[in-house]
Amino acid sequence: MNKKTMRLSQILSSHTFASYADVVNSFSEKDLCLIAQMKRFFECTEADRSFANALNDDSGKHDVRKRMRDIGIAFEPQALAPLWKQPDKASRYWDWVFDGKDTLKIDGDLEADLKTHPMLHLWAAWLRARTQMVNTNASDVPDTEMIRRFHAWRQRRIAATQSELGHYADQIDHPIFAFELSKGCSMSCAFCGFSSEKLSAVFDDTPENRRLWSQIVRDGYAMFGDAACGALCYYATEPYDNAHYLDFIKDYKMITGAVVCTATAAPLHDPAWLRRLIRFYREGPDPWPRISVLSLPILRKIHDTYSPDELRDVTLLLQMKNAPRMKAKSGRTRHYKNEHLGGLKIPKGAAFIPQGSIACVSGFLVNMVDKTIKLVSPCYASNQWPHGYREFAKTTFEDAKSYRAAIEKMVETHMPENPLPDSRLAFRDDLRFENQPNGFLLLSPNKKHHIGGHPVFKEIGAIVDKGTYSYRQVMESLLKNDTSMVDIDLSLKMLYDKGLLDETNTAR
Numbered sequence: 302m303n304k305k306t307m308r309l310s311q312i313l314s315s316h317t318f319a320s321y322a323d324v325v326n327s328f329s330e331k332d333l334c335l336i337a338q339m340k341r342f343f344e345c346t347e348a349d350r351s352f353a354n355a356l357n358d359d360s361g362k363h364d365v366r367k368r369m370r371d372i373g374i375a376f377e378p379q380a381l382a383p384l385w386k387q388p389d390k391a392s393r394y395w396d397w398v399f400d401g402k403d404t405l406k407i408d409g410d411l412e413a414d415l416k417t418h419p420m421l422h423l424w425a426a427w428l429r430a431r432t433q434m435v436n437t438n439a440s441d442v443p444d445t446e447m448i449r450r451f452h453a454w455r456q457r458r459i460a461a462t463q464s465e466l467g468h469y470a471d472q473i474d475h476p477i478f479a480f481e482l483s484k485g486c487s488m489s490c491a492f493c494g495f496s497s498e499k500l501s502a503v504f505d506d507t508p509e510n511r512r513l514w515s516q517i518v519r520d521g522y523a524m525f526g527d528a529a530c531g532a533l534c535y536y537a538t539e540p541y542d543n544a545h546y547l548d549f550i551k552d553y554k555m556i557t558g559a560v561v562c563t564a565t566a567a568p569l570h571d572p573a574w575l576r577r578l579i580r581f582y583r584e585g586p587d588p589w590p591r592i593s594v595l596s597l598p599i600l601r602k603i604h605d606t607y608s609p610d611e612l613r614d615v616t617l618l619l620q621m622k623n624a625p626r627m628k629a630k631s632g633r634t635r636h637y638k639n640e641h642l643g644g645l646k647i648p649k650g651a652a653f654i655p656q657g658s659i660a661c662v663s664g665f666l667v668n669m670v671d672k673t674i675k676l677v678s679p680c681y682a683s684n685q686w687p688h689g690y691r692e693f694a695k696t697t698f699e700d701a702k703s704y705r706a707a708i709e710k711m712v713e714t715h716m717p718e719n720p721l722p723d724s725r726l727a728f729r730d731d732l733r734f735e736n737q738p739n740g741f742l743l744l745s746p747n748k749k750h751h752i753g754g755h756p757v758f759k760e761i762g763a764i765v766d767k768g769t770y771s772y773r774q775v776m777e778s779l780l781k782n783d784t785s786m787v788d789i790d791l792s793l794k795m796l797y798d799k800g801l802l803d804e805t806n807t808a809r
């Protein structure tokens with residue numbers, strides 16, 4: 302084994318990348334240059350059928366090579382041939398790369414390919430390293446009653462999304478703040494999971510607004526400590542719409558130390574703007590921004606405009622019609638048939654359902670233009686929650702002082718550590734209740750919850766399913782049947798802590 306192969310094998314078996322910078326620093330400049338080119342090559346094969354077809358078609362070889370040269374890909378397609386020539390081999394390669402258990406165990410013929418195609422080895426090491434970044438949890442968090450309530454509430458929301466959203470829930474990191482720096486969005490994407498309204502105003506960079514912004518970020522950090530680093534400065538908005546977006550996220554970094562992520566669907570409006578954004582993230586380096594690519598002509602223009610190296614750390618989300626990436630069934634696509642969500646056709650009776658949300662925040666959605674705060678968390682989009690997040694509360698603020706007071710009030714009012722005596726008890730609105738001989742079953746869009754093991758559950762299930770009794774009334778009613786108060790209390794607390802109870806009506 303030569304030195305380079307040994308290094309790549311070490312990267313493949315490593316589980317200790319502390320950050321994206323750590324990942325990048327594990328590769329040489331020369332390797333990073335090749336990685337950027339391979340990334341671009343796979344963007345073309347994934348999104349551009351004519352490019353992929355021409356690889357296999359002798360008559361198109363000349364065109365493909367010319368296109369590759371034009372967009373900065375200097376290697377020969379043969380260097381990655383096993384992945385585009387033999388689909389079965391490609392799928393075994395991906396299984397191997399993303400198998401978290403034993404990265405060095407590999408089929409004989411795949412191993413032979415790695416030896417004869419060293420770039421495959423390099424690409425595997427890069428992808429593998431990117432999945433092995435250790436998630437550093439918020440470390441400096443104040444120990445206050447407010448934080449304890451908020452933390453318990455967020456844990457219930459995480460449990461609820463895991464119950465409701467299936468596989469998608471594993472990818473959500475539940476930031477606690479989203480700040481919208483405009484009202485509406487200029488992009489009008491056909492697949493907008495938030496059904497964003499038309500752009501009507503932006504949060505201008507006036508001295509007064511800048512002071513308000515700085516104080517709001519400072520207050521968030523004072524109240525929640527490092528947890529406030531889990532934030533983004535867009536939601537149902539496009540970062541590019543605010544000409545001072547970059548200044549606002551720089552403020553966020555200066556005050557909290559956090560480099561917040563960015564996703565934009567406007568990569569071509571002003572290349573100088575995108576380049577400034579890329580330069581900001583390169584300082585880390587951090588794996589952002591992400592770009593939503595809305596059509597094949599836009600992808601081609603992106604590749605014509607920016608070099609592979611410029612976009613090395615930038616993920617292109619291929620959102621064009623029929624790209625393999627499925628759109629979420631939320632917002633504008635909620636009434637689309639599954640086969641119209643783009644991507645692969647889902648066979649009848651498939652074991653999975655389309656992603657039902659693009660939301661990620663479990664916490665405060667703040668609009669800086671109309672000065673509103675909503676308490677939100679992701680859910681499967683429905684008639685009641687068409688944008689893929691539940692709203693637990695909504696309020697307004699005037700200035701920094703009332704902003705902080707409003708956040709504190711939301712925590713105090715809507716995040717009780719136990720169900721309140723007069724709050725109505727009901728199951729979460731996505732859950733379907735079924736009586737069972739030893740308890741009951743709750744069915745979410747993605748999971749079955751068997752609740753049983755104690756006779757009390759049968760009674761509790763039936764009464765909570767009615768959705769009309771308060772906590773106090775449930776207690777009174779069950780106590781009449783000689784059920785132990787402790788059993789009722791503990792059982793209800795268990796349902797509450799697992800995020801199975803409706804909390805959208807919780808208020809003192």
Ligand code: SF4
Binds near residue numbers: 488494565
């Ligand atoms: S998906 Fe994003 S960029 Fe597109 S309309 Fe919605 S908010 Fe705007």
